[in-house]
Every structure is written in C-alpha cells, then in structure tokens.
Amino acid sequence: MINRDMVVDFHHTNYFGENMVIVGTGKIEHQQLVDLSERFFSNLPRKAPKPLVGKEKAVFNPGLMMIRDDD
Numbered sequence: 001m002i003n004r005d006m007v008v009d010f011h012h013t014n015y016f017g018e019n020m021v022i023v024g025t026g027k028i029e030h031q032q033l034v035d036l037s038e039r040f041f042s043n044l045p046r047k048a049p050k051p052l053v054g055k056e057k058a059v060f061n062p063g064l065m066m067i068r069d070d071d
Contacts, residue, residue, distance in 0.1 A: 017046040 022041070024033040 013048070013050055013052075015044060016048050017041075017044055019048070020044070 020041070022033070022037050024030075
C-alpha cells in the first residue's frame with residue numbers, strides 16, 4: 001500500500017530542475033509561460049538531493065528465444 005511518506009520521498013527524489021521539461025502548447029505567450037514556470041517551479045532544487053540509483057544505461061541484446069511445443 002502506498003502511503004504519504006512514500007509519495008513525499010518519490011517527489012523529493014524525482015522532482016528537480018535537471019530532471020524536468022516544461023512544454024507550452026497552443027496559443028500561449030512566451031513571457032506568460034516563463035512567468036508561470038518561475039512562479040511554480042523556481043523553488044525546486046536544481047540537482048537531485050539524493051544520489052540517483054538505477055541510472056545505468058540500458059543494454060540492448062537482440063536475442064530470440066523459441067520454445068518448441070509438439071502438442
């Protein structure tokens with residue numbers, strides 16, 4: 001079961017400046033997007049507060065597995 005502490009820990013671990021992208025679509029003025037971004041995201045830390053785990057690059061292994069079934 002997910003509890004409040006788990007959600008808060010997830011938020012602190014994953015929501016930081018270098019891990020986020022802000023995108024505006026539709027009819028929105030650039031300066032308005034900048035102002036809203038600064039208003040809501042300026043208090044986030046720039047870098048991860050904790051060391052990130054599991055950040056190793058994935059390795060693609062193009063293997064094929066076949067199972068014979070005579071039934």
